Amino acid sequence: MRVLRIGLILAVTVVLAALPLFGSDVLIQFGINTLLLAVLAQGWNIIGGYTGYASFGNSVFYGLGSYGVGIAMVQWNLPFAAGLILGGVLAIAFAFLLGIPVLRLKGHYFAIATLALAQVMSAIVSNVSIAGQNIGLVLPPLNNDYLFYELSLGLLIIATLTVAWLTRSRFGFGLIAIRENEEGAAVMGVNTTLYKVLAFALSGLFTALAGGIHAYWITFIDPESAFDISLNVKMIIMTVFGGPGTLIGPVFGAFVLSAISEVLSSEVTNVAGLFFGVVVVAAVVLMPRGIADVMRHFRSSGWRYFIENLRAHRI
Amino acid sequence: MDLLAQVLINGVLLGGLYAVMALGLALVWGVLNIVNLAHGAFIMLGAYLAWYFYAYLGIDPFIGLPLTAIVMFCLGYVMQRSLLNLIVRAPMFNTLLITFGLEVVLTYLAQLFFSADFRTINPPYAGNSIAIGPLVVPLVRLMAFAVALVLTLGMWLFLLHTKLGRAIRATAQNLVAARLYGVAPRHLYAVTFGIGIGLAGAAGSLYGTVSQINPYIGATLTAKCFAISIIGGLDNPLGVLVGGLVLGIIESLTVLYVGATFGDVASFGILVLVLVIRPSGLLGKTA
Numbered sequence: 001m002r003v004l005r006i007g008l009i010l011a012v013t014v015v016l017a018a019l020p021l022f023g024s025d026v027l028i029q030f031g032i033n034t035l036l037l038a039v040l041a042q043g044w045n046i047i048g049g050y051t052g053y054a055s056f057g058n059s060v061f062y063g064l065g066s067y068g069v070g071i072a073m074v075q076w077n078l079p080f081a082a083g084l085i086l087g088g089v090l091a092i093a094f095a096f097l098l099g100i101p102v103l104r105l106k107g108h109y110f111a112i113a114t115l116a117l118a119q120v121m122s123a124i125v126s127n128v129s130i131a132g133q134n135i136g137l138v139l140p141p142l143n144n145d146y147l148f149y150e151l152s153l154g155l156l157i158i159a160t161l162t163v164a165w166l167t168r169s170r171f172g173f174g175l176i177a178i179r180e181n182e183e184g185a186a187v188m189g190v191n192t193t194l195y196k197v198l199a200f201a202l203s204g205l206f207t208a209l210a211g212g213i214h215a216y217w218i219t220f221i222d223p224e225s226a227f228d229i230s231l232n233v234k235m236i237i238m239t240v241f242g243g244p245g246t247l248i249g250p251v252f253g254a255f256v257l258s259a260i261s262e263v264l265s266s267e268v269t270n271v272a273g274l275f276f277g278v279v280v281v282a283a284v285v286l287m288p289r290g291i292a293d294v295m296r297h298f299r300s301s302g303w304r305y306f307i308e309n310l311r312a313h314r315i
Numbered sequence: 316m317d318l319l320a321q322v323l324i325n326g327v328l329l330g331g332l333y334a335v336m337a338l339g340l341a342l343v344w345g346v347l348n349i350v351n352l353a354h355g356a357f358i359m360l361g362a363y364l365a366w367y368f369y370a371y372l373g374i375d376p377f378i379g380l381p382l383t384a385i386v387m388f389c390l391g392y393v394m395q396r397s398l399l400n401l402i403v404r405a406p407m408f409n410t411l412l413i414t415f416g417l418e419v420v421l422t423y424l425a426q427l428f429f430s431a432d433f434r435t436i437n438p439p440y441a442g443n444s445i446a447i448g449p450l451v452v453p454l455v456r457l458m459a460f461a462v463a464l465v466l467t468l469g470m471w472l473f474l475l476h477t478k479l480g481r482a483i484r485a486t487a488q489n490l491v492a493a494r495l496y497g498v499a500p501r502h503l504y505a506v507t508f509g510i511g512i513g514l515a516g517a518a519g520s521l522y523g524t525v526s527q528i529n530p531y532i533g534a535t536l537t538a539k540c541f542a543i544s545i546i547g548g549l550d551n552p553l554g555v556l557v558g559g560l561v562l563g564i565i566e567s568l569t570v571l572y573v574g575a576t577f578g579d580v581a582s583f584g585i586l587v588l589v590l591v592i593r594p595s596g597l598l599g600k601t602a
Contacts, residue, residue: 054408056415101591107407108350112541113590115352116583119538123576229534233419240412273426277419284413285401313405315500 035152038254040235042159043206049244051199052179057114063227064090065208066215070137091208095201103196122223136222148217243290328456330563331463334556336518337543339511345549346487352414355536356421361519362528384513391512395505425530436523459521471552542586
């Protein structure tokens with residue numbers, strides 16, 4: 001069973017890697033977007049799914065990654081790789097600087113504090129001259145979708161392997177312990193502050209790298225698009241739909257929801273927003289632990305699974 | 316000196332409006348323990364409702380305010396009764412997510428039906444203002460402030476002195492005990508959420524008269540309402556009023572002395588600061 005599953009994942013990976021060889025341009029562009037969204041979902045999974053801290057501000061990391069690449073390439077004429085490093089460093093620095101005070105907050109307070117941070121970042125960056133203020137930055141174009149596709153896929157694989165490492169390492173168990181019972185974890189000797197900040201930084205690093213790749217691919221960034229709050233919507237919904245705190249769930253959620261929203265958008269313009277909203281409302285009521293949990297229990301309990309979820313928390 | 320006084324007046328007038336906005340959020344949060352991330356979207360909806368009442372039926376926004384509030388109350392009641400009662404005991408994360416999803420849906424529907432254009436409710440007296448010496452007080456803002464004060468005080472008296480208000484406070488303190496004393500929680504939760512959304516609708520009609528509206532104002536307003544609730548605490552509408560005034564004044568001062576784009580930055584900066592220093596709110600009791 002285990003061999004089968006790993007084999008399946010490897011096969012899917014190989015097919016995905018070979019996709020640019022036979023896919024059309026449109027498919028590759030859709031692929032880049034989807035893979036990057038999957039990275040965002042996997043990044044959110046680390047802080048939201050495993051550590052249990054619902055961050056509504058991961059878009060900040062995305063913007064920092066975008067601007068890392070933008071500033072390095074446009075203002076300092078450095079290569080793309082240096083930009084990615086700069087973006088990653090910015091994200092980690094942000095995670096430490098703001099994570100230490102903000103991660104002391106629990107529940108609603110943490111969620112809203114991060115939401116507020118996400119909302120002010122674009123206003124702040126609009127006033128930074130090195131970031132092109134509110135006009136933005138135009139990056140040197142590189143017309144090579146194949147490269148961007150493989151970069152995105154590589155990043156997603158690294159992110160997923162990192163989460164796989166979390167599921168079997170001392171660090172990962174520490175995070176799960178924090179999610180289940182933070183005081184209990186502290187009593188058992190987990191340095192909760194350090195673990196939470198590290199999880200935040202790790203989550204931010206992947207998000208920033210995805211932002212950096214996207215910036216170079218799109219070749220234009222401005223505060224509004226780089227710090228787009230609706231990205232939080234997508235990464236959270238994809239993770240919750242797939243299964244927060246699972247290895248493959250967020251990736252699966254990102255693939256499925258991107259595909260559906262892409263089909264919907266081609267039929268009706270801009271209906272994707274409505275779709276995401278309805279999905280998250282339905283998911284919370286019917287399957288709060290995601291598709292991963294549905295697959296686990298549907299065979300034994302059938303449709304009763306959804307009814308049980310409906311009844312679980314009602315008054 | 317005149318400039319400073321003028322800015323302070325603007326801040327106070329704005330703060331009263333902010334207080335009504337946050338009143339519903341604080342009520343729902345305190346009683347149902349749900350932080351309604353769709354609260355700002357409901358304010359937006361109320362503003363559009365008032366706009367339609369004015370543009371198509373010619374109902375003055377201040378006279379139509381109770382009507383807007385009643386329509387929004389019904390919407391809130393139905394929403395709690397049919398949907399949110401299902402998850403009211405779920406972990407905090409789920410309630411955040413579901414209201415977040417509602418926010419996305421409402422924003423999208425607003426964009427679909429109302430279009431993304433900016434709109435303002437412009438009654439014929441919109442440009443009038445009262446001069447006090449060198450200071451100018453815009454009439455609409457003053458009226459909005461007065462209505463806001465009445466609503467806040469009304470809420471305070473309602474919670475303190477009516478049977479329903481007492482039932483709501485009792486439920487907030489101890490659900491089991493309230494149930495034993497004959498409170499029907501499903502209905503009471505729906506009424507509470509309905510009042511919260513009705514207040515959001517009232518706040519929306521006021522907001523539409525003093526500011527531009529578009530479908531995307533919801534998220535920012537939610538965060539501001541949250542900031543106000545944090546500053547003022549959840550126990551008491553008068554605390555929310557103080558929170559609103561503090562935020563309104565700080566925002567106006569920041570816009571004057573630092574720059575127009577920093578108004579929101581200041582209010583959210585204060586939110587984070589207050590959260591970090593005193594997570595239970597400046598005036599609130601320990602959570």
